[in-house]
Amino acid sequence: MAEAERGSVSRPALSRCIAVPPQRFADEVWARTALLSRADELPSGFDDLFSADAVDELITRRGVRTPFIRMARDGTVLPASAYTASGGYGAEVGDQVSSERVFERFADGATIVLQGLHRLWPPIMDFTRELADELRHPVQVNAYVTPPSAQGFDPHYDTHDVFVLQVSGEKHWRIHAPVHVDPLSSQPWSGHRDQVAAAALEEPVIDAVLRPGDALYLPRGWIHSATAGGDATSVHLTIGMSTYTHADVVSALVARVGDSERLRASLPLGVDFDDAAQVAAILRETADALSELVGRADAAGTAEALARRFERDVRPEPLAPLATLAALAELDVSATVRWRGSLRVHVEADGDRVRIVSSAKTLSLPIEAEPAVRRLVEGDPVAVGDLPGLDAGSAVVVARRLVREGFAVTPA
Numbered sequence: 001m002a003e004a005e006r007g008s009v010s011r012p013a014l015s016r017c018i019a020v021p022p023q024r025f026a027d028e029v030w031a032r033t034a035l036l037s038r039a040d041e042l043p044s045g046f047d048d049l050f051s052a053d054a055v056d057e058l059i060t061r062r063g064v065r066t067p068f069i070r071m072a073r074d075g076t077v078l079p080a081s082a083y084t085a086s087g088g089y090g091a092e093v094g095d096q097v098s099s100e101r102v103f104e105r106f107a108d109g110a111t112i113v114l115q116g117l118h119r120l121w122p123p124i125m126d127f128t129r130e131l132a133d134e135l136r137h138p139v140q141v142n143a144y145v146t147p148p149s150a151q152g153f154d155p156h157y158d159t160h161d162v163f164v165l166q167v168s169g170e171k172h173w174r175i176h177a178p179v180h181v182d183p184l185s186s187q188p189w190s191g192h193r194d195q196v197a198a199a200a201l202e203e204p205v206i207d208a209v210l211r212p213g214d215a216l217y218l219p220r221g222w223i224h225s226a227t228a229g230g231d232a233t234s235v236h237l238t239i240g241m242s243t244y245t246h247a248d249v250v251s252a253l254v255a256r257v258g259d260s261e262r263l264r265a266s267l268p269l270g271v272d273f274d275d276a277a278q279v280a281a282i283l284r285e286t287a288d289a290l291s292e293l294v295g296r297a298d299a300a301g302t303a304e305a306l307a308r309r310f311e312r313d314v315r316p317e318p319l320a321p322l323a324t325l326a327a328l329a330e331l332d333v334s335a336t337v338r339w340r341g342s343l344r345v346h347v348e349a350d351g352d353r354v355r356i357v358s359s360a361k362t363l364s365l366p367i368e369a370e371p372a373v374r375r376l377v378e379g380d381p382v383a384v385g386d387l388p389g390l391d392a393g394s395a396v397v398v399a400r401r402l403v404r405e406g407f408a409v410t411p412a
Contacts, residue, residue: 013130016043017163017215017239031161031182031219031243034175034206039213046165046213049123052235055145058114058121059099063087066095068120071102073110075154111152112145117237124237129317129342131239137161138242138313145235146171146228155200155225156189161241162218166210169234171226175206178221184247189223199223210236242313244306252305253294262289307344311359317341319406327410328403333385333392337399337408339376345407347373356407363405369398376402381411 011022018025019037029035039045058064071078083105085098106112118128118141132139146152157178179195180187189196200223209229210216218224228234257263272278317340346357354370356363371389375382387395402408
């Protein structure tokens with residue numbers, strides 16, 4: 001993208017979480033440093049995403065089960081039996097949330113953690129999908145509900161980047177620089193427990209109270225702890241971003257070691273792994289063969305492997321089976337259709353056919369449908385009768401096929 005164009009990218013979901021322009025965030029903040037954004041610097045609060053009432057609804061009426069809920073107090077995660085029970089007649093599952101037990105633990109100072117809200121709560125589902133499309137990294141959301149003056153977890157770091165969005169109440173955050181920079185998922189804070197504890201005693205980089213509408217960004221590895229303040233319950237959302245790394249690119253390349261005859265070759269008969277000289281020679285030969293493989297690896301193949309992983313990690317917009325079937329029965333030239341949100345595809349012209357390839361399926365249509373398909377992939381809703389390159393009857397047929405196969409949807 002040209003430099004002049006880059007500054008104009010709005011990224012609306014991301015812009016709700018940061019008080020700096022998105023391109024400045026990308027260039028100066030992302031994966032580098034913490035960022036505190038106050039409510040008066042942000043475009044809106046977060047009441048539309050979540051609320052204290054939403055917490056009560058999930059606890060009392062939604063039949064939430066583990067692992068979508070957990071509780072912690074003073075740095076200790078409580079056993080599931082402390083806040084779950086059988087669902088009773090007609091729902092005989094042993095790990096369904098018990099509102100009575102949750103209340104007892106919460107009144108005693110335990111924090112409620114509602115996990116995977118990007119799969120449970122519709123406003124967060126939509127927001128998370130938009131944010132993942134903008135970041136191009138997988139995103140998940142938890143809610144932390146802490147009673148006044150309580151602390152749920154000891155100082156620690158996460159192996160994923162986070163946005164903290166304060167929904168209601170107050171929370172006092174203390175942020176310290178990493179003791180282990182850019183940890184991978186296999187490098188949790190518990191492996192550096194003493195260093196983390198020592199760092200948490202030093203002067204924090206950020207020492208601030210988050211109030212409703214405030215936001216905080218933390219790269220992975222940044223040490224943090226939080227205590228609810230005031231006399232009101234604190235509710236905040238933690239948006240976790242499982243960032244792809246250069247290590248992931250290496251993994252994608254290593255997955256292709258079978259393409260190298262040298263790397264497929266057997267080690268010498270009688271190799272002695274206790275002989276440092278023998279092992280050093282094998283390492284040199286292996287590194288040379290790996291370098292040769294990397295040198296001839298095509299970027300397109302590696303990019304395709306990483307794209308497939310992103311498609312597995314980020315789900316497209318869910319389909320409503322009943323509403324979609326009803327809409328199909330009434331779909332005509334006056335209906336409006338749009339591409340299914342977050343559904344990534346390749347559109348390929350192949351002779352007299354156009355192929356739409358997703359990670360789940362491939363759909364083949366007559367080549368005349370290519371302009372209509374490409375128009376829909378751009379994302380904006382289109383009236384069926386306005387689909388380019390097709391007469392009215394053909395447009396209805398193509399639109400119905402795309403909706404029936406889950407590539408397009410009819411907006412509510």
